Amino acid sequence: MSVIELRNLHKTYAGRAAVDDVSFSVSEGEIFGVVGRNGAGKTTTVECVSGLRRPDGGTVTVTGLDPRRDRAEVRRRLGVQLQDCTLPDRLRAGEALELYASFYERPADWRALLEEFGLGAKRDTPFAKLSGGQRQRLSIALALVGRPRVAILDELTTGLDPQARRETWDLIEAVRARGVTIVLVTHFMEEAERLCDRIAVIDAGRVAAVDTPEGLIARVEGAERMSLRVEQRADPLLRELPEVTGLTRSGDQITVTGSDGLLFSVITTLAAHRLTPAGLRADRATLDDAFLALTGRPAAETTA
Amino acid sequence: MTSTTGPAVTRPARRRTSAPLRLTVAEARLYLREPAVLFFTIILPLGLALVLGNFLPGMREPDPLMNGQRAVDTQLPVMMITLAAMTSAFTIVPGVLALYRERGVLRRMSVTPVPPALVLAVQLLLNVTISLLATLLMIAAVVLAFDSRPPAAPLWFAVSFLAGVVALFAIGLLLAAVVPGSRAAGGAGSVVMFPLLFLAGMWIPREHMPDGLRVASDISPGGAFGQALRDAWAGAAPQPLHLAVLLGWTLVAGLLAARLFRWE
Numbered sequence: 001m002s003v004i005e006l007r008n009l010h011k012t013y014a015g016r017a018a019v020d021d022v023s024f025s026v027s028e029g030e031i032f033g034v035v036g037r038n039g040a041g042k043t044t045t046v047e048c049v050s051g052l053r054r055p056d057g058g059t060v061t062v063t064g065l066d067p068r069r070d071r072a073e074v075r076r077r078l079g080v081q082l083q084d085c086t087l088p089d090r091l092r093a094g095e096a097l098e099l100y101a102s103f104y105e106r107p108a109d110w111r112a113l114l115e116e117f118g119l120g121a122k123r124d125t126p127f128a129k130l131s132g133g134q135r136q137r138l139s140i141a142l143a144l145v146g147r148p149r150v151a152i153l154d155e156l157t158t159g160l161d162p163q164a165r166r167e168t169w170d171l172i173e174a175v176r177a178r179g180v181t182i183v184l185v186t187h188f189m190e191e192a193e194r195l196c197d198r199i200a201v202i203d204a205g206r207v208a209a210v211d212t213p214e215g216l217i218a219r220v221e222g223a224e225r226m227s228l229r230v231e232q233r234a235d236p237l238l239r240e241l242p243e244v245t246g247l248t249r250s251g252d253q254i255t256v257t258g259s260d261g262l263l264f265s266v267i268t269t270l271a272a273h274r275l276t277p278a279g280l281r282a283d284r285a286t287l288d289d290a291f292l293a294l295t296g297r298p299a300a301e302t303t304a
Numbered sequence: 305m306t307s308t309t310g311p312a313v314t315r316p317a318r319r320r321t322s323a324p325l326r327l328t329v330a331e332a333r334l335y336l337r338e339p340a341v342l343f344f345t346i347i348l349p350l351g352l353a354l355v356l357g358n359f360l361p362g363m364r365e366p367d368p369l370m371n372g373q374r375a376v377d378t379q380l381p382v383m384m385i386t387l388a389a390m391t392s393a394f395t396i397v398p399g400v401l402a403l404y405r406e407r408g409v410l411r412r413m414s415v416t417p418v419p420p421a422l423v424l425a426v427q428l429l430l431n432v433t434i435s436l437l438a439t440l441l442m443i444a445a446v447v448l449a450f451d452s453r454p455p456a457a458p459l460w461f462a463v464s465f466l467a468g469v470v471a472l473f474a475i476g477l478l479l480a481a482v483v484p485g486s487r488a489a490g491g492a493g494s495v496v497m498f499p500l501l502f503l504a505g506m507w508i509p510r511e512h513m514p515d516g517l518r519v520a521s522d523i524s525p526g527g528a529f530g531q532a533l534r535d536a537w538a539g540a541a542p543q544p545l546h547l548a549v550l551l552g553w554t555l556v557a558g559l560l561a562a563r564l565f566r567w568e
Binding site: 050051052072075076078080082084085086087088090091095098099100102103104105142146 | 322323325326327330333334337338403404407408409411412413414415416417418
């Protein structure tokens with residue numbers, strides 16, 4: 001069952017199409033990634049989903065409801081963690097969660113939520129004194145305190161150190177384990193690859209692809225890559241294999257690229273001809289490579 | 305982190321505190337955690353009234369231009385009440401709202417079932433309450449320190465107070481709507497506040513103003529507010545002109561603020 005449904009979404013700012021015909025649907029219980037470079041239209045897309053923006057065209061439904069017509073009900077069912085939203089400096093972590101709990105009819109127990117998010121000891125700490133990771137955890141907790149069916153988490157780990165980033169990832173997986181559907185907006189491919197069941201790649205306001213991380217990677221030409229040392233007579237044998245798309249040799253070292261099943265196919269062929277590979281290394285394309293292949297430019301950037 | 309499954313720990317039978325009450329408590333706590341704010345809205349006006357009333361020459365002499373009133377009877381305390389209310393309306397409220405807008409506090413709330421307009425309402429309520437408290441303390445202070453009489457027409461005093469703070473806070477909301485950020489809010493508040501305090505009669509009592517200046521004072525929000533309070537304090541009904549001026553400022557500033565206010 002699809003929890004979020006986007007059909008031909010359009011949104012234009014000052015004559016420039018920020019979102020240009022975006023369609024995808026998010027299924028119950030999955031972690032759905034919306035990835036793209038900064039400015040690709042990710043945030044605008046999720047702002048239309050959360051009812052902050054009125055689309056210029058197309059339809060959005062959240063659990064079957066229109067985010068603007070059924071504003072109140074959608075706000076009860078949807079928890080949103082927004083990019084660049086902070087709390088007043090002197091508001092304490094526990095107070096913030098208690099306050100947000102009062103916004104909902106049947107909220108979660110905010111004290112238990114605070115413990116669960118590892119903020120029990122920070123209950124009386126002002127927002128300004130929390131670390132980046134603690135702020136992000138509090139921010140996720142605020143999005144979940146209304147016990148939503150769907151949570152949108154926008155650029156969750158931007159600016160976090162690797163340790164805090166990993167802790168946040170664990171937390172997201174724990175949230176999903178409770179049955180909350182999650183839409184994760186990110187420009188970190190590592191994050192999307194690690195967490196998401198399916199991913200929509202957004203480029204210049206359009207959907208470049210929707211697939212599983214595996215599926216996206218498999219689309220990369222020569223997604224599988226291996227290098228090894230082997231006698232020269234192996235080359236024609238390997239070139240004939242359907243899984244092999246490329247082979248280059250320098251000295252006794254060859255690099256073979258190809259599609260799924262490359263490793264197995266190469267090894268068995270070599271074994272059948274009593275060729276012994278040495279110094280074998282196998283590599284696989286990453287979501288970064290897939291993103292580059294799909295959009296023509298890498299997702300990474302200098303300003304994070 | 306515990307490994308709970310199922311929706312986060314439910315405790316449904318619990319009595320819930322309502323959002324407006326919870327938000328009021330939170331904003332009030334934040335207000336009290338900024339000691340400088342209480343200093344400027346309560347202690348400074350009160351202290352100025354006591355120091356000026358005690359040490360400025362002539363403040364406790366009957367002034368023929370004021371129908372024989374002493375400055376400490378109505379002029380001084382009403383100017384300090386005006387200072388307190390304008391500080392709240394023109395610097396505190398726009399500063400807080402601009403900061404909340406800048407830091408996404410309002411935007412964050414707009415994705416919850418509670419509209420961010422509630423923050424606005426709570427801020428106004430809180431700051432009007434502080435202005436009321438400053439006013440009551442000011443009355444008590446001049447009665448005790450200078451043997452002044454308390455307001456002789458308390459109902460008119462209350463009406464004038466209400467009309468005045470509503471007008472001042474409407475202007476404050478307009479400021480909050482047009483300032484680009486919290487840093488600009490403080491400056492903009494002062495730029496608006498000092499001329500209006502001057503027109504209200506802070507430095508030249510209205511009785512001592514030349515006619516042209518007094519007309520400007522009559523139609524200024526501070527001048528109308530101050531004179532209405534002083535009339536009621538002395539026991540008379542405020543002039544309809546002054547109540548009309550306050551209503552006019554409320555309508556103009558309020559409607560403009562409603563049109564121009566941005567939540568993000």
